[in-house]
Amino acid sequence: MSKATIKQVAAEAEVSTATVSRVLNESGYVSPEVKERVFGAIAKLNYQPSAIARSLKQDKTFMIGVVVPDISNPYFMGISRGIEDVVGPEGFQLLFCSSDESPEKEARLLQLLYEKRVDAIVLATSGGNAARIGALAASGQPVVLVDRRLETDEDAPPLDLVAEDNAQSAYELTKALLDRGHIRIGVVNGLTRVSTGRERLEGVLRAMKERGLEDRLLVYSGDFSTDGGVRAVQRFLREKERPTAVVSLNNRMSHGVLLELVRCGLRIPGDMAVASYGEVEAGQLLKEPGLFYLDQAPYDMGLKAGEILLRRIRKEDGPAEPFNEIFHHEVKQIR
The missing domain is CATH 3.40.50.2300 (Response regulator)
Known part of the structure; x- marks a missing residue:
């Protein structure tokens, strides 16, 4: 069975494709009666909007790449959960990648995420990719470092960082x-x-x-x-x-x-x-x-990283210098 198109939805609802687009994207005024016809047509035809077309139109994929050394480590999963709890309600999804502490694999993953046009990258670097990461940031790709600092040349752009002391x-x-x-x-x-x-x-x-x-x-x-x-x-x-x-x-x-x-x-x-x-x-x-x-407080670190991500993606005014959030922790004892 072939997928329904936006043109078929428009014909069923007896409106233009532009009107269907306004309803789907909640942009511009559309009367309640017309909205009801459009949603009725969508339900009848089981229409599924194209995520690719949506991302091209809005210049967003609503995807955030997360590259960590080990996705099975509870510490990094705690950070990721904090990020997700901030960006998820805003419509963003996380794409998880594990570098396995390999600079070579990390380089390939960074290139893949860039080619996939993710809206931002969260990175706990395995080292050895300072120049590549600096070039990504210089191209306008938001990059937020977590847990690990990046050793960069003086000419490399400064990056946002959420880490521990x-x-x-x-x-x-x-x-x-x-x-x-x-x-x-x-x-x-x-x-x-x-x-x-x-x-x-x-x-x-x-x-x-x-x-x-x-x-x-x-x-x-x-x-x-x-x-x-x-x-x-x-x-x-x-x-x-x-x-x-x-x-x-x-x-x-x-x-x-x-x-x-x-x-x-x-x-x-x-x-x-x-x-x-x-x-x-x-x-x-x-x-x-x-x-x-x-x-440690990985979840809280993730929350802070998520807040920074949203500000960068939305291009909100930030500090002249990059965000630099350093967490201080207490030594405890299991008795």
């Missing part, structure tokens, strides 16, 4: 372990090519240096993955002088740390204390875990 938060997390007497600490860090990996490690090092303990720190790159957290614990346990505490700098790696400690039959925190950058749900299942964690 990574260095200070990691400092406070490490300090919580130091204040309880731990001096031999293993840190599971993420990728240092991205800002979160660099900044969080800087915070840990600052806390250790303040106590004169920087030479007592063991650093392992866990690649922001659960397997990375598992491998880190395996490495720490092979040390002649094991650390008495582990600070893990993202929730995925923290999950791996907890899994491997439990598999090895170690008590948390009796045998090994743990501090996690981000809450880990599995920590609730442990008996008296004493787990320290950073109480």
Whole structure:
């Protein structure tokens, strides 16, 4: 069965195609009687407006591309839910993409979204694409960075950013372990090519240096993955002088740390204390875990990113400088 066209709707309602378009787009005056005829014709013919034609006419696709390193990570899903709750009621849909921490895949996804004419892009970058992202922004494509900063050349346009105070938060997390007497600490860090990996490690090092303990720190790159957290614990346990505490700098790696400690039959925190950058749900299942964690607010970050997106898409007057929203978090403990 062939799809009905706008011309067929107009003929059925005995109006012009322009009148049908005004009714559908709610633009211009149309009498209630005519509207009733048009909607009646639409229902009778089961007419479905073309989204492509609508986007061309309005110069909008009502699609927002979201590129994150891992779409299965609850942290990034929390951000995305916040964005959706802001832009969804305004008629926008989110198109989710996972870069898998690959700069090459991220570059392909950015090009695809640009070709699909999305109205804006939300990006938690995997690094290595500063020039490409700068060119997108310079072309007029709204780009809002979340979680991770972009290292750009001086000539690149400034970009909106919603992120955390990574260095200070990691400092406070490490300090919580130091204040309880731990001096031999293993840190599971993420990728240092991205800002979160660099900044969080800087915070840990600052806390250790303040106590004169920087030479007592063991650093392992866990690649922001659960397997990375598992491998880190395996490495720490092979040390002649094991650390008495582990600070893990993202929730995925923290999950791996907890899994491997439990598999090895170690008590948390009796045998090994743990501090996690981000809450880990599995920590609730442990008996008296004493787990320290950073109480992040990904949903609130998403809400703020959504507000910025709408302002940019609508070309509302914004600040001369880009929006720069930095969230500060509190260290808590599961008892």
